[in-house]
Amino acid sequence: MPGGDQELGSYYVGVDVGTGSVRAALVDQRGILLAFADQPINQWEPQFNHHEQSSEDIWVACCIVTNKVVQGIDLNQIRGLGFDATCSLVVLDKQFHPLPVNHEGDSHRNIIMWLDHRAVNQVHRINETKHSVLQYVGGVMSVEMQAPKLLWLKENLRETCWDKAGHFFDLPDFLSWKATGVTARSLCSLVCKWTYSAEKGWDDSFWKMVGLEDLVADNYSKIGNQVLPPGTCLGNGLTPEAAKDLGLPAGIAVAASLIDAHAGGLGVIGADVRGHGLACEGQPVTSRLAIICGTSSCHMGISKNPIFVPGVWGPYFSAMVPGFWLNEGGQSVTGKLIDHMVQGHAAFPELQAKATARCQSIYAYLNSHLDLIKKTQPVGFLTVDLHVWPDFHGNRSPLADLTLKGMVTGLKLSQDLDDLAILYLATVQAIAFGTRLIIEAMESAGHSISTLFLCGGLGKNPLFVQMHADITGMPVVLSQEVESVLVGAAILGACASGDFASVQVHLCFCEV
Numbered sequence: 034m035p036g037g038d039q040e041l042g043s044y045y046v047g048v049d050v051g052t053g054s055v056r057a058a059l060v061d062q063r064g065i066l067l068a069f070a071d072q073p074i075n076q077w078e079p080q081f082n083h084h085e086q087s088s089e090d091i092w093v094a095c096c097i098v099t100n101k102v103v104q105g106i107d108l109n110q111i112r113g114l115g116f117d118a119t120c121s122l123v124v125l126d127k128q129f130h131p132l133p134v135n136h137e138g139d140s141h142r143n144i145i146m147w148l149d150h151r152a153v154n155q156v157h158r159i160n161e162t163k164h165s166v167l168q169y170v171g172g173v174m175s176v177e178m179q180a181p182k183l184l185w186l187k188e189n190l191r192e193t194c195w196d197k198a199g200h201f202f203d204l205p206d207f208l209s210w211k212a213t214g215v216t217a218r219s220l221c222s223l224v225c226k227w228t229y230s231a232e233k234g235w236d237d238s239f240w241k242m243v244g245l246e247d248l249v250a251d252n253y254s255k256i257g258n259q260v261l262p263p264g265t266c267l268g269n270g271l272t273p274e275a276a277k278d279l280g281l282p283a284g285i286a287v288a289a290s291l292i293d294a295h296a297g298g299l300g301v302i303g304a305d306v307r308g309h310g311l312a313c314e315g316q317p318v319t320s321r322l323a324i325i326c327g328t329s330s331c332h333m334g335i336s337k338n339p340i341f342v343p344g345v346w347g348p349y350f351s352a353m354v355p356g357f358w359l360n361e362g363g364q365s366v367t368g369k370l371i372d373h374m375v376q377g378h379a380a381f382p383e384l385q386a387k388a389t390a391r392c393q394s395i396y397a398y399l400n401s402h403l404d405l406i407k408k409t410q411p412v413g414f415l416t417v418d419l420h421v422w423p424d425f426h427g428n429r430s431p432l433a434d435l436t437l438k439g440m441v442t443g444l445k446l447s448q449d450l451d452d453l454a455i456l457y458l459a460t461v462q463a464i465a466f467g468t469r470l471i472i473e474a475m476e477s478a479g480h481s482i483s484t485l486f487l488c489g490g491l492g493k494n495p496l497f498v499q500m501h502a503d504i505t506g507m508p509v510v511l512s513q514e515v516e517s518v519l520v521g522a523a524i525l526g527a528c529a530s531g532d533f534a535s536v537q538v539h540l541c542f543c544e545v
């Protein structure tokens with residue numbers, strides 16, 4: 034965060050709500066992380082492909098982690114707060130109380146998560162309209178976006194949810210509302226998940242054509258009719274009530290939010306890499322692809338002019354870096370797929386026992402086990418006759434086909450730890466090949482990508498990083514600060530405070 038004229042000793046708090054946990058960090062004016070805390074969050078899967086969370090649970094987790102990271106510091110030094118979160122749909126009634134998004138009527142579960150695929154029929158009908166807004170989501174709307182989920186609620190929970198609803202928020206916007214009482218939405222969420230255009234606003238004809246004309250009738254008050262760029266200071270800042278919950282001073286600046294992948298992208302893509310001897314030094318920022326790898330992977334590439342990439346979301350104007358167009362490729366399950374493959378294997382209990390005995394994570398153990406069994410060949414060759422197709426939850430990009438399923442070929446009768454390690458390797462390789470397909474699609478449409486900037490939980494796995502470098506043939510740059518998504522969130526708070534005019538960041542890097 035260069036160029037600020039703020040006093041030394043100013044701090045910013047970033048809060049990152051991922052799929053599996055909430056994290057907070059205290060960050061100083063150089064972008065250095067001084068304190069970190071995390072807290073797991075609940076998920077419910079009441080039926081196959083229905084994934085739900087609770088906005089109350091998530092707020093409580095935000096409060097726990099924020100209170101922890103500011104312990105022991107002078108609260109007067111905290112100047113700003115920024116949130117990022119997954120793009121899940123939060124439903125509240127007209128008095129801002131949670132409404133159920135399920136047939137059981139459990140209003141605690143008031144979030145349809147981003148990876149929920151209940152609205153298959155609805156998204157199919159939306160895509161059949163071939164409406165022009167679909168050009169800006171790669172030509173095909175994803176079931177993971179908000180319009181199909183809203184239509185599902187209208188068609189399936191009319192009385193218990195739809196008719197009572199007063200506010201539909203993207204999760205990042207719910208958090209900024211909860212902190213400030215301001216219902217303005219971030220340009221990032223509305224552009225990327227709700228079909229809003231930064232240049233033209235809402236398109237009434239789309240909502241009318243898909244059967245959601247009621248949202249137009251009340252001038253979009255339920256889904257947002259005040260839209261602000263990420264990093265804009267909201268209202269009068271942190272309310273006294275939210276300040277008490279979070280353990281922060283009332284009135285500090287709170288920023289309009291970002292979706293989590295976009296915060297990660299912001300945390301790494303504009304980095305000043307001078308002096309580290311990196312191959313990308315001197316190359317334009319548009320040659321960088323930020324990949325944010327957690328439960329899912331998101332591939333964020335920016336351009337000066339709009340680029341239409343079939344099967345890749347966008348182009349979205351100013352949704353991540355102001356003044357640039359964004360294309361967002363993605364794989365719906367990556368970390369979740371690796372966990373699924375490893376935890377479902379017959380040798381998983383043995384793996385857990387052996388990793389625990391060595392005080393290692395299961396992934397560190399598996400990586401060293403692969404090194405043991407690879408003999409003289411490079412580790413990647415262990416999978417010459419075992420292959421995984423990774424679309425266990427459909428394909429987000431570039432095929433944009435939610436009906437696709439996963440596949441494993443080359444299985445044998447044995448199920449020992451060697452087999453588990455090799456299956457894990459094949460899964461990681463399949464995910465990296467998916468990234469390569471996304472890059473190829475982006476390049477055929479006009480992007481020119483030469484370096485990958487990787488962050489998120491999977492960035493902590495050296496095998497995952499190395500396979501991405503080997504399979505794409507591109508250098509992978511990692512931030513020395515592994516929690517880049519949190520740095521992105523804190524940058525928002527720093528901008529909202531007025532201490533910084535831009536969202537650029539200085540970090541240290543190493544190259545794979």
Ligand SMILES: Nc1ncnc2c1ncn2[C@@H]1O[C@H](COP(=O)(O)OP(=O)(O)O)[C@@H](O)[C@H]1O
Pocket residue numbers: 050051052053054326327328329367368369371372394396397489490491493494
């Ligand atoms: N140290 C690590 N080594 C290997 N994998 C890791 C490590 N830490 C996290 N992961 C993997 O990263 C994924 C979660 O990443 P994270 O960014 O925390 O997700 P989310 O933001 O979706 O909650 C999980 O699949 C987990 O197994």
Ligand SMILES: O=C(CO)[C@H](O)[C@H](O)COP(=O)(O)O
Pocket residue numbers: 051052053118119120121147225292293294295326327328329330331361363
């Ligand atoms: O759609 C997305 C971003 O546009 C993400 O996939 C979604 O927000 C989940 O993120 P994560 O895998 O980090 O939990």
